[in-house]
Amino acid sequence: MSDTADRWLAAHARTLDTLDPGAPYADLEPLRGVLRDVKIVGLGESTHGTREFFRLKHRVLEFLVRDMGCTVLAMEAGESAARAVDAYVCHGVGDPTRLVARLGFWTWRTEEMLDIVEWMRTHNLGVPADRRVRFVGIDPQLSADSVAALGSYLGQVAPERAADMAELEVLARARPGTGPDPEQTRTAPTDLLRRACIPPEPSPPPRMPPSGPAPPFRGPFRGGHP
Numbered sequence: 178m179s180d181t182a183d184r185w186l187a188a189h190a191r192t193l194d195t196l197d198p199g200a201p202y203a204d205l206e207p208l209r210g211v212l213r214d215v216k217i218v219g220l221g222e223s224t225h226g227t228r229e230f231f232r233l234k235h236r237v238l239e240f241l242v243r244d245m246g247c248t249v250l251a252m253e254a255g256e257s258a259a260r261a262v263d264a265y266v267c268h269g270v271g272d273p274t275r276l277v278a279r280l281g282f283w284t285w286r287t288e289e290m291l292d293i294v295e296w297m298r299t300h301n302l303g304v305p306a307d308r309r310v311r312f313v314g315i316d317p318q319l320s321a322d323s324v325a326a327l328g329s330y331l332g333q334v335a336p337e338r339a340a341d342m343a344e345l346e347v348l349a350r351a352r353p354g355t356g357p358d359p360e361q362t363r364t365a366p367t368d369l370l371r372r373a374c375i376p377p378e379p380s381p382p383p384r385m386p387p388s389g390p391a392p393p394f395r396g397p398f399r400g401g402h403p
Contacts (some may be wrong), residue, residue, distance in 0.1 A: 198235040198296065205240045212245055231289035238293065242300060242310050250297065251313040255281040257322035259314025266297040266312050273298070281319040324349040 194204040212218060218241060222230035241247040252259070258279045264270040273294050278286050294312070301309040328342045 193233070196229055196232040196236060198232060198239060198292065200236065202236065202240045202244075205237065208237075208240065209244065212241075218247065225284045226287065228287075228289055231287065231293070235289065235293050235296065239296065247310070248308065249311045249313055250293075251315050252280075252285070253282070253316050254285055254314035255279070255316055255319035255322065256314040257320060257326065259312055261322065262294060262314075263312040266294060266301055267309050269298065279322070280314065281316070318351065320348040320351065 191204065191207050194200070220234050220237060222234075224230070238247075238250065254262075258276070258281060261271055262273075262276045262280065265273050265276055273291060277291050277294055280286075280290075297310050297312060324342070324345050327345070328339065331338050331342065
């Protein structure tokens with residue numbers, strides 16, 4: 178490490194008093210000035226699944242929500258599954274252990290993640306509805322819950338279209354890192370459009386080769402014709 182980096186760290190680094198969520202956060206006060214007027218704060222980790230990182234995230238989240246006015250926790254988790262977690266933290270609906278397990282990535286299936294969700298629920302019980310902290314997933318890779326919700330909706334409003342859900346099973350089965358089914362990719366959109374009575378867009382006409390050699394370039398011209 179260079180002397181410049183050493184000097185910068187010596188001048189700016191702050192020692193944390195604890196990693197325990199719920200502890201006083203006087204040691205986090207330097208963040209107040211740094212994050213003033215900031216709308217989005219990113220919290221990462223050097224290694225996935227490390228207990229200490231998630232406990233620190235929990236503690237920082239408490240500070241951001243209580244003192245800095247943050248109202249949304251957005252995570253790299255399945256968007257559709259995160260809706261169920263949001264329903265729990267806002268309204269107490271569902272079993273949090275099961276809901277966290279459905280977020281789709283092993284990194285979230287931990288006691289520390291469950292502690293964060295439980296804290297969000299407890300916090301929301303004591304604040305007005307418009308100040309509740311929300312839980313949002315931003316990852317589209319896991320769609321099983323979305324497909325199930327769509328199937329339930331079709332069953333209620335258009336049961337005659339329920340058979341069309343078979344076309345979406347490939348999405349329900351998809352997992353991070355899996356490739357699309359080439360046959361489904363090729364045929365499903367056209368079939369769905371046909372059944373919806375929407376004609377697919379026509380293919381563009383083939384490009385015809387020029388009938389002769391291109392004329393010589395005579396420009397540049399600022400206006401008019403050569």
